[in-house]
Amino acid sequence: MNAHRKPDPADVRLSFRIEAMTCASCVRRAELAIGKVPGVRSASVNLATATANLTFEGTPAADAVIAAIEGAGYEVLTEMAEIEIEGMTCASCVRAGRTGHRRRTRGPEGLRKPCH
Ligand SMILES: [Cu+2]
Numbered sequence: 001m002n003a004h005r006k007p008d009p010a011d012v013r014l015s016f017r018i019e020a021m022t023c024a025s026c027v028r029r030a031e032l033a034i035g036k037v038p039g040v041r042s043a044s045v046n047l048a049t050a051t052a053n054l055t056f057e058g059t060p061a062a063d064a065v066i067a068a069i070e071g072a073g074y075e076v077l078t079e080m081a082e083i084e085i086e087g088m089t090c091a092s093c094v095r096a097g098r099t100g101h102r103r104r105t106r107g108p109e110g111l112r113k114p115c116h
Pocket of ligand 1: 021022023024025026027
Protein backbone atom coordinates (compact mmCIF):
# COMPACT_ATOMS: atom_id res chain seq x y z
CA MET A 1 0.00 0.00 0.00
CA ASN A 2 2.70 2.46 -0.88
CA ALA A 3 0.93 3.79 -3.92
CA HIS A 4 0.22 7.11 -2.24
CA ARG A 5 3.72 7.84 -1.12
CA LYS A 6 4.63 11.33 -2.12
CA PRO A 7 7.97 12.29 -3.52
CA ASP A 8 8.24 15.72 -1.96
CA PRO A 9 7.48 17.72 1.17
CA ALA A 10 3.80 18.03 0.38
CA ASP A 11 3.26 15.74 3.29
CA VAL A 12 0.07 15.24 5.18
CA ARG A 13 -0.32 17.17 8.40
CA LEU A 14 -2.66 16.28 11.21
CA SER A 15 -3.18 17.76 14.62
CA PHE A 16 -4.65 15.99 17.59
CA ARG A 17 -5.96 17.24 20.90
CA ILE A 18 -4.40 15.30 23.74
CA GLU A 19 -5.86 15.33 27.23
CA ALA A 20 -4.30 14.58 30.58
CA MET A 21 -0.81 15.86 29.89
CA THR A 22 0.41 17.76 32.92
CA CYS A 23 4.10 18.46 32.48
CA ALA A 24 7.11 18.34 30.18
CA SER A 25 7.60 14.64 30.90
CA CYS A 26 4.14 13.99 29.51
CA VAL A 27 5.09 15.86 26.36
CA ARG A 28 8.24 13.80 25.91
CA ARG A 29 6.36 10.61 26.55
CA ALA A 30 3.67 11.44 24.03
CA GLU A 31 6.22 12.53 21.43
CA LEU A 32 8.20 9.33 21.84
CA ALA A 33 5.08 7.20 21.48
CA ILE A 34 3.95 9.07 18.39
CA GLY A 35 7.42 8.96 16.87
CA LYS A 36 7.31 5.17 16.85
CA VAL A 37 4.30 5.09 14.55
CA PRO A 38 5.32 4.13 11.03
CA GLY A 39 5.04 6.98 8.55
CA VAL A 40 5.35 9.76 11.10
CA ARG A 41 7.93 12.19 9.83
CA SER A 42 7.77 14.64 12.69
CA ALA A 43 5.82 15.08 15.89
CA SER A 44 5.57 18.25 17.91
CA VAL A 45 3.55 18.20 21.11
CA ASN A 46 2.56 21.44 22.80
CA LEU A 47 1.65 21.27 26.46
CA ALA A 48 0.01 24.70 26.66
CA THR A 49 -2.41 24.02 23.84
CA ALA A 50 -2.63 20.24 24.47
CA THR A 51 -2.04 19.70 20.81
CA ALA A 52 0.14 17.37 18.82
CA ASN A 53 1.11 18.54 15.35
CA LEU A 54 2.26 15.73 13.14
CA THR A 55 3.62 15.37 9.68
CA PHE A 56 3.26 12.09 7.84
CA GLU A 57 5.06 10.70 4.90
CA GLY A 58 2.36 9.53 2.58
CA THR A 59 -0.88 8.16 3.92
CA PRO A 60 -1.51 9.25 7.50
CA ALA A 61 -1.95 6.47 10.03
CA ALA A 62 -4.31 8.44 12.23
CA ASP A 63 -5.65 5.41 14.04
CA ALA A 64 -2.15 4.18 14.84
CA VAL A 65 -1.24 7.57 16.26
CA ILE A 66 -4.34 7.62 18.43
CA ALA A 67 -3.55 4.11 19.65
CA ALA A 68 0.04 5.14 20.45
CA ILE A 69 -1.08 8.20 22.42
CA GLU A 70 -3.63 6.18 24.33
CA GLY A 71 -1.04 3.48 24.93
CA ALA A 72 1.14 6.12 26.58
CA GLY A 73 -1.70 6.87 28.98
CA TYR A 74 -3.33 9.94 27.46
CA GLU A 75 -6.57 10.59 25.71
CA VAL A 76 -7.16 11.86 22.21
CA LEU A 77 -10.18 14.02 21.63
CA THR A 78 -10.83 13.42 17.99
CA GLU A 79 -14.29 14.91 18.14
CA MET A 80 -12.75 18.23 19.13
CA ALA A 81 -9.64 17.93 17.10
CA GLU A 82 -8.93 20.30 14.33
CA ILE A 83 -7.79 17.91 11.75
CA GLU A 84 -6.37 19.51 8.70
CA ILE A 85 -5.39 17.31 5.88
CA GLU A 86 -3.33 18.58 3.05
CA GLY A 87 -2.26 16.67 0.05
CA MET A 88 -5.06 14.15 -0.02
CA THR A 89 -5.31 12.86 -3.51
CA CYS A 90 -7.97 10.18 -3.55
CA ALA A 91 -10.75 8.50 -1.63
CA SER A 92 -8.48 6.02 0.11
CA CYS A 93 -6.40 8.90 1.47
CA VAL A 94 -9.60 10.32 2.89
CA ARG A 95 -10.46 7.01 4.46
CA ALA A 96 -7.02 6.63 5.97
CA GLY A 97 -7.29 10.01 7.61
CA ARG A 98 -10.93 9.75 8.48
CA THR A 99 -11.93 12.43 10.89
CA GLY A 100 -15.52 11.92 11.83
CA HIS A 101 -15.29 9.21 14.44
CA ARG A 102 -15.36 9.74 18.15
CA ARG A 103 -13.00 8.19 20.53
CA ARG A 104 -13.27 8.39 24.26
CA THR A 105 -11.95 5.27 25.82
CA ARG A 106 -11.23 6.33 29.37
CA GLY A 107 -13.30 7.67 32.16
CA PRO A 108 -12.09 10.56 34.34
CA GLU A 109 -10.33 8.06 36.63
CA GLY A 110 -8.15 6.72 33.89
CA LEU A 111 -6.98 10.17 32.92
CA ARG A 112 -5.07 10.66 36.14
CA LYS A 113 -2.49 8.01 35.46
CA PRO A 114 0.89 9.27 36.69
CA CYS A 115 3.50 9.61 34.00
CA HIS A 116 6.74 9.95 35.95
CU1 LIG B 1 3.73 14.64 33.27
